[in-house]
Amino acid sequence: MRKVRVAVVGAGVVGLSTAVCIAEAIPQSDVTVLADRFTPDTTSDVAAGVLFADEFPDIPLEQQRRWFQRTFDHLLAIADSPEASPAGVFLCSGCQVFREVPDDGKPFWSDYVLGFRTMTDKELRRFPQYKFGQAYTTLTCECTAYLPWLQSRLVKAGGQMKHEKVTDLHQLGQRYDVIINCSGLGARDLVGDGEVYPVRGQILKVQAPWLKHFVRVSDGQTYIYPGMAGVTLGGTRQIGDWRLETDAEESEGIMERCCLLEPSLRGAVCQGVKVGLRPGRRNLRLEREMLHLQGHRVPVVHNYGHGGWGITLSWGTALDALQLVQQCLNEHPPPAKL
Amino acid sequence: MRVAIIGAGVIGLSTAQALLERHHSMGTSLTVEVYADCFTPLTTSDGAAGLWQPYLHDNGKTLETKWNKETFDYLLGFLSSPDSIRMGIFLQSGYNLCSERCPDPSFKDIVLGFRELTKRELELFPGYSFGWFNTALVIEGKHYLPWLTNWLKERGVRFFHRKINSFKELAESGVNVIINCTGVRAGELQPDPELMPGRGQIIKVNAPWLKHFILTHNFARGVYESPYIIPGSHLVTVGGVFQLGNWSEQSNSTDHKKIWDEACILEPSLKHATVVDHWTGLRPARKTVRLERETMQFGPMTCEVIHNYGHGGYGLTIHRGCALEVARLFGEILDQGARKAHSNL
DSSP states (O other), X not given: OOOEEEEEEOOSHHHHHHHHHHHHHOTTEEEEEEESOOTTSSHHHHSOOBXXXXXXXXXXXXXXXXXXXXXXXXXXXXXXXXXXXXXXXXEEXXXXXXXXXXXXXXXXTTTTSEEXXXXXXXXXXXXXXXSEEEEEEEEEEOHHHHHHHHHHHHHHTTOXXXXXXXXXXXXXXXXXXXXXXXXXXXXXXXXXXXXXXXXXXXXXXXXXXXXXXXXXXXXXXXXXXXXXXXXXXXXXXXXXXXXXXXXXXXXXXXXXXXXXXXXXXXXXXEEEEEEEEEEEOSSOEEEEEEEEETTEXXXXXXXXXXXXXXXXHHHHHHHHHHHHHHHXXXXXXXXXXX | OEEEEEOOSHHHHHHXXXXXXXXXXXXXXXXXXXXXXOOTTSSHHHHSOOBOOOOSOOTTOHHHHHHHHHHHHHHHHXXXXXXXXXXXXXXXXXXXXXXXXXXXXXXXXTSEEEEEOOHHHXXXXXXXXXXXXXXXXXXXXXXXXXXXXXXXXXXTOEEEEOOOOOHHHHHHTTOSEEEEOOGGGGGGTSOOTTOEEEEEEEEEEEOTTOOSEEEEEOTTTOTTOSOEEEEOSSSEEEEOOOEETOOOOSOOHHHHHHHHHHHHHHOGGGGGOEEEEEEEEEEEEOSSOEEEEEEEEETTEEEEXXXXXXXXXXXXXXXXXXXXXXXXXXXXXXXXXXXXXXXXX
């Protein structure tokens, strides 16, 4: 039987994770990642990479929990190994603060991070404008290191990468037996999914190596995420905003809000400003369909729309995508070599 | 009133500060001088990682626990000030690991968010079956000491780079009160069989992905004789050894290997950390801190001495509480002097 030719469209954290899962689990696969942008130019590269998620409204909570848990466990194993620094994965502790006590209790992933608990009054004194907080230890996964690490892992498993802008899945119909669509925001054009929209995020990277904890305000608009080479200060969540250019006024706003949370930041040197467009969608799309491309029936697995939780759900959704691919291959194995 | 402080580590400098804060109303009638043969960045305080944490159990030394708490609360108060970075103070959370269950530590109600480690967390540290997680502070001597020095200089304190060989020499020069903050070498001024060096050796590495302190405790081996990893503002300190009675200030390759090998088992990611430096320091180890007054007679002259040394591996942890206590004892000296002057009328 000849190799199964798999195309993964998109080389962000979701595309590469999916590609690696497939290449490693299906030895007879020949996986190619196709993208117009590779690290360090993907959306994933802009993200601070702290594992955290909000709920998708219509996806069963059990499934979302599983995505979170599997990604967390996968990354925890890396953090607890010599691979931690080459892969850019490490434990980080910190808190999320709320102006009012939330009525929805604990987030769905509270059992999967480490040591999740409510903040004590003494801890809250650092945040006089906030009445409530949750403290825990989670993981940070920096894609500027993690994506190259995944790429190495893909190559070791026999996969490859190709610089190619895929504007239409029809381009791939003849060359591939299975297509995985991890095009993120690009799915809007690639498969005509009007439900995909950008959620613009601007961040600052500052030098503040004394900061060891993350702090996040519950509305997701203000956060401080210490990384390996700098601290990410955020942020913005502008729905429907396609601007890739940085905005000086927004930078000032971010700096001001973060300094209120963490006064020591006033001494921090700014290393840069970046913008990323989160691939927003009401619900993440993870499903398969059969398409007719250039006279071929080609199974397509969609894995996109992760919003601001791409890194957080990357491995878990990749494993589900793998399962869908395996189902496709079982139902329609590629023709044997004659 | 001339006060001479011997020693310019964290104890000497913070004591000078507390004296001035408490007795500034004396104005120019109080002169404070600091004498030392060693200043920042070469003191023991400069080399220490600076994690605020007392030994696990205080064995009844409730006064020391009180001083530790005063220091923690004092330092915590600076966090909301933009000065905190220049002072070298920042928060840090981390792990205390034990090979067996043991009683709660003396600092459990002092630090923030103290809790036992969960089973999943302990799985990250094979060989350790019990432990705690909490948020504490780091106070880096190499920033804190210059900040203190500045504070003192701004208030007219004079510094003398000179080794003091006897209390007598200072008394004879007209000093009324001597504060003895000479740390591990206090025995040179007055023999103290309870004071011994607790030699420590550390390795400084570049590992910016490490955000937590990890301290291990091996009750058979003793305090600090077990690996620890403490991230600093730039580099990560890896230790530890605690060799009682060893005066060598040279780094030793056997110790280096033991420290490194054990730390790499504890934290596998260290494999890719670059070693930047190493350092050896002598902790001024003593069963208890010596913090007390002593009146010395040199012929017709009386000189009041306040001893403040023997802080072991927790000088930075306890410094403020001790400094306040010295300031209180100094107040007693002033009162006695005033009463005596009064009674002489």
